[in-house]
Amino acid sequence: MERMESQKRNKETFDRISYLPEPILHHILSFLSTKDALKTSFLSKSWSNLWTSIRILDFDEFTFYNKDVMFYYHGELGDEEDDDKIKWELKKQFADLIDRSLLPLEGQNIRELNINFDHIDDSILMTRVDPWVRFALTNVSLFRLDFSCGEPLEYCPENMYQLPPCSFPSKFLKVMELSCCQFMALEHNISFPCLETVILNQVQLYDTSVTDLIANSPHLESLYLESCWFSTHFIIDAPQSQLKYLVLDSNDVDEQCHISVPSLLHIQFFGVMPSNISVENLSNLIDARLEFRYSVYSIYGGMLEMLCELLNAMDHAKTLTLSNFCLQILSLLEAGVAELREYLPSPLYNLKHLTVKTDLNNYALVGLACLLRISPNLEAFSIEFSYDNVRLVFGDDLFSEEYKHISKLDDSEFWESQLLLFPCLSHLEKVEINKFGGQKFEMGLVKYLLQKSFLLKEMVIIHDKCNNDELEFLKELFKSRVCNTSAVM
Template sequence: MATKKRKHRKGMEQDKEPETVFEDRISELPEAIIIHILSFLPTLNAVRTSLLSKRWRHMWTSVPAIDICDSRDIPCLRRRDEGNSGRKKFYNFVDMCLKHQYADTTISKFRLSVNYYGGSSRVDDWLRFLGKKTVQELELHVLPMKARYCLPHSIINFRSLTLIKLTGLALVNFAPTSLPSLKELCLSYIQMDDRVLNNLLLSCIFLETLQVHYCYGLVNPKVSSLSLESLDFKTGGMTCYCHTLEVEAINLHSFAFEQSGGSRSKKCDINLVHCSRIRNLSLSKAFLTDQWFKVLIPQLPHLESLKLKDCYGFQHIKIWNQNLRNFDFTLHSQWDSPEATIDAPNLAYFCYTGYSLLKISVNAPNLLDIYIEVTDHIRKTYDVAWYTCLIEFLSEFNSSKNVSVFCCNEKALIIPDELKKMHSSPLPDLKHMKVKTGSRPFRKAMLQKSLLWIAPSNLEKFPF
């Protein structure tokens, strides 16, 4: 809607504000553009536009996208004094939408998000609508409240599908089918076994992106694909642990793995030896051994980015890779004290976040930026061992151009004078060092003196 100001006639009060007149310019647009705009709205809002005028009455039926969500739509349908009748109104609304004969046979996107209380016949009836259409993107989020909805095999047999996102469903006894157009498959909180996952992958010969998050029933899944480029796999929780994960994808460029839950007794062995084209590797809370790093990392000649977050099982990891450019290492455990050796001639960025500093050896002549964050907010005192480790840790980055350090406690950076006499400055050639603390420092003079000893050539001004 546009607005304009209308002037008042002579004789009217001069101090009166001009009248605001609203102009409907949207209705002047071509119908194709209006339909395109409506395709970005939830279906409930698109249907409500039928009340605007006769021209708009049936326009929503030409929208090639359907987006229905009970948690969003029920509050809009229910009055304050109606109690739980809003859900019945929602069911009637969905029945009305899906029984209506849409003008086009192609549905670019179908999204249904509902809480499932049992009684599969209602959801089955809704999904039969898809059998009459050519669907490109399918999103079904049927969250189990009292039971889990078992998806009929026929629903994901459409050869036109390019994207499938499923959440909360059960996939049982799925046989291989044909999904020649499918590029992206996302499975979250799905009940299925290893065979179902394998049959799905056999059906998607051109699949590029696969996401598997916290699916029930997977024990020793194997992801095998010639076309897959990106894999995001999450396991853990109460009953979602996998014993092993084997990936055979020669064209895989990106792999991310996360195991949630606090128990380290449930380990998942990850096998990536047949994925030599990986460029981005991200592992969170994974069980990894020294041998795992020794064997795998040198076999990834295209590896550019490596992220390790709170992984365990290793004592001395060795990162040897000619092409690695970014390495992000996080270790919040108070009990683990591993060692690390990094030999990466093209490494440009290194980030370390941890409760304590680890013993590290770095051979990275092209290293530009370093970020170090010490999350030791619980620690009260710092001993000689801590400061010695700090000096040795920082000394590995003297040839870098930029070093940024964050410490929760300023005491962590105030090196005692007796230790300064025993050691040389760890960063004598560094020109750019930035330091931040968790709170405003109380010992400013002592902190500045210590930092000037750490990096005597520093040109940066400290913010305290």
């Protein structure tokens, strides 16, 4: 009896997992976080090196600390001097952990390495990062290095970590994402032959660092620059590159930017409108998005000139997206000032699909009309209503008093008051309206498009706060007043 119970206990306590084939154990480990995978090395001697099979490494400084440690880290306990010592020691321990983890993986192909390290201004700790970057450049396909602590910075910190720390090529890196550091101009012997995507967030850029990066990355196709800081003029001049997708999210109105990349297919501008921005040589462009937001609450004639030059340079694009801010700038074309009329963009003959994101206040309404006039071959029109409750001041004294009172025009009758038909109405086939609220000026636009679009095949209205009466009105309007009787709604 005792023998049977002993056999039963042995059977219940038998370690079956450790005797599984190693490929299965490796597969199991691949589902664990890096922190938990490292813990398995303490289970037994046979498990000590199994964790080295994982190909995605994620070192987040704050997920490696327990709650008690976090109290110390955020200075909740102890005086300031003691807290600084504790924080420094915690960072040192975290750096030690990364060192020990990367050492046995040298020479292996790592799919992904993520390191999230709170911003450091200690020269000793900064030097600890250098080997990690070298490891990434020689062993990793996707590398993320983030010093932001997960929060956006309001200003550019001093003494940020500088990249790259080495002068040899990276043969494996395909995706690189950097946050809150400095990216220096590259030396001639540094190259990224496999690099395809670069994302720079809150990175301080110097001189020709971006142009050098593109020139030394023959397969780079996508470049994202989000809230970066530039030392002087920001220039991307890459006549021989393969870059196809460029996103620039600016946070500084004083920036001066010039872009010349003939290979670009897609270009997007977000954030504030820089004081001076220009583009050229975009003959392959397919899609352009100008989604500048309000940098200042005054509009000046110089903004119109800059925006019209951008539209002229993007005349090859088949799809175009504009923000509410851009529409209001375009309204200056109706300011009754001869100098401003000279900025009128050339017709966008290649444009097939126009998207605007707007509240269609009276100035945006006028700007949209200007845009439709220079889009003669438009086939699809999308509008997304967004209400930011921002009203701008027109900063130049040369604007006529009549123009300054556009805010008093009857927006519900605006389209009916247009004396000339828009050329695009002879080609427009599809209209999509998102976040439709049933306001009078929205109804006026729908009515006009239904009545005047000769080839309209489909109108899609996604309503937001539209009541049943307004929806029934739209349905009756569509049935009785539609220009093309074969259109569907």
